[in-house]
Amino acid sequence: MSEERRVHLSRSAPQAYQKLAAFSKSVGELTRESGVDARLAEIVQIHVSQRNGCAYCVRVHVDRALGVGIDADTIAQIATWRESGVFSERERAALELAESHVYIHDGGVSDAVYDRVGGVLSEEEYVALSWLLVSINAFNRVAIAGRYPVPPRGDEG
Structure with missing residues (x-):
């Protein structure tokens, strides 16, 4: 990523960012x-951030995942969840829904995904996870538009 300075959206329009943060807080409450x-919330947020290429949000949610007790092996397996045996059926359904939200431009959440996920998660869980996504x-x-930096851990000063 280049060192080019960009407009920092959260600093340039703090009132808009505060509204987004309030929305996120509300979604967090709905999710709980x-x-x-x-655990499930952090797993899907890491995966969405990976798929979108947002290193900043991956860092934030990996730190949070560690904080809620998700081990390093599980975090490392998120990117390869389809091939990995470490995720429950519930987590796999949520990860599949997460990918559908990342690639929403490819026809939305397909009927097949909706049916598979709906066979595992309740409607209330589906709705909450969708808002989280x-x-x-x-x-x-x-973060991507603003090229938020992700320095090596030793350089965060």
């Missing part, structure tokens, strides 16, 4: 109330 646990996709776009 629906029975979606922190809308939220993380929005944050990914803010």
Whole structure:
């Protein structure tokens, strides 16, 4: 990523960013109330951020995942979840839904994905996860457009 300075959207329009943060907080509450646990929420947010190419949000959500007790092996397996045996049926359904939200421009959430995911998650969980996915996709776009830096851990000063 280049060192070119970009407009920092959250600093340049703090009121808009605060609204996005408030939306995210509301979505987090909805997610918890629906029975979606922190592990599942962090797994899908990492995966969406990986797929979107948002290194900044990957860093944020890996740190949060570690904080809620997700081990390094599980985090490393997220990118290859289809081939990995470390995820539950519920997590696999959520990861599939997450990918559909990343590639929403390819015809939305297909009937096949909707049916598979709906066979595992309740409607309440589906709705909450969908809002969570809308939220993380929005944050990914803010960070990517602004080229938010992700320095090596030793250089964060």
